[in-house]
Amino acid sequence: MDYDLKEIFGYFDAEGTYKNGEPYGSGHIHDTFRVETAEPDKDNYILQRLNTKIFKNIPELQDNIERVTVHLRNKLKKLPGSDIKRECLKLIPSHEGKTWIVDKDGNNWRMYIFISNHNSYNFVDSPDKAFEGGKAIGRFQAMLADMPAPPLHETIPWFHNIEKRLEAFNGKIKEDPVDRVEGVRAEIKFVLERAEEMKIILKLGDEGKIPLRITHNDTKFNNILLDENDKALCVIDLDTVMPGYVHYDFGDAIRTAANTASEDEHELSKVKMDIKLFKAYAEGYLSETVGTLNDVEKEYLAFAPRLITYTIAVRFLTDYIDGDNYFKIHHKLHNLQRARAQLQLVLSMEEQYEEMRRIIKKLT
Ligand code: ADP
Ligand code: GN1
Ligand code: MG
Secondary structure, eight states: OOOOOOHTTTOOOOOOOOEEEOOOOOSSSSSEEEEEEESSSOEEEEEEEOOOOOOOOOHHHHHHHHHHHHHHHHHHSSTTTOOOHHHOOOOOOOSOOOOOOEEETTTTEEEEOOOOBBOOOOOOOHHHHHHHHHHHHHHHHHHHTTTTTTTOOOOSSTTTHHHHHHHHHHHHHHOTSSSOOOHHHHHHHHHHHHHHHGGGGHHHHHHSSSOEEEEESSOOOEEEOTHHHHHHHHOOOOOGEEEEOOOHHHHHHHHOOOOOTTTTTTOGGGGGBHHHHHHHHHHHHHHHHHSSSOOEEEEEGGGGHHHHHHHHHHHHHHHHHSOOSSSOOSTTTHHHHHHHHHHHHHHHHHHHHHHHHHHHHHHO
16 A cells, blocks of 8 residues: 655654655554655654554554653653653654544554664564663563553453453354364464463462553564664553553563564474573563562563463464454465464473573572
């Protein structure tokens, strides 16, 4: 689809003149473009056409992001030496004072300042980077801990709820809308064999042993920007910031930061969890949060990567069986390839689980 990015840019109260716009990044949800302005001293921008099939209530989505970014910015202002434009997303208002616009074709768009001189990684090749990613998420959670009421909107209900995800998975298997179930029997078996043990985090929550906190819920590593020296800079992609368990953020970050291969690697022998990257991320994360987590939260941190990697695998496999209606795909078998790689990663985590537990115990 071609969009008139110059016209859309014109709806917003931005400084600078539109020069050009190009698709940007490798997110699976929105259509994201980088807009360059003509003046070298003016900011560049990120324009996003929002995915309204997935985010059904755009006013609530944008309200969350506005509240979260205002809260973070107020905190940063009090910290000497912070670089506010680069350490926190900044939504650009429209001429009407809203944080998004609807174009003449009914598409919803929002605009952010483009965070300059950042490094973004789809996978991580050094413990130092993993450590910095952990610090970024730990700090993010700490800064949001005192968000004033009301609670944030639940932008996607039951987002990480594995019971609901498994219900959807089983429903699609029964329905088999595009005749793909027969080809994925082995993957289905792998998922179902582990279904029971994955419910433990929900159970601990129901029993009141772990609290709901404000979590990011989409901490894959390319949503954590590092600066030009690979130091923690900014956590982006705030669409799913809402109440959750800390395990969701810790698990999803390890799923991506400690994987030796890409999320969709087709050569499964390359997919492993690197325990050194796990340890480095955990060190960075706990350097910011160890004082606030309760004992049960700490005890189950090592389990979190297994849960979230499994959950995302279930979602990829569900989407494959459903005929690819949720995640953006680049070829016909993409969701299956992603699911297989994630299940392989679950296996690698299972093999190293005792060591993961030892590391967390030592750090806490
Ligand atoms: P999606 O939900 O589709 O993943 P994101 O909000 O994560 O969308 O944006 C996609 C990509 O665009 C990010 O992974 C990142 O590379 C880039 N990006 C998003 N916002 C910014 C920003 N403000 N500055 C720089 N890059 C950004
Ligand atoms: C999506 O938005 P993005 O690309 O950062 C998805 C996450 C998945 C991830 C898998 C709103 O993340 O939940 O973990 O893909 N986001 C949404 O790569 O569903
Ligand atoms: Mg993203």
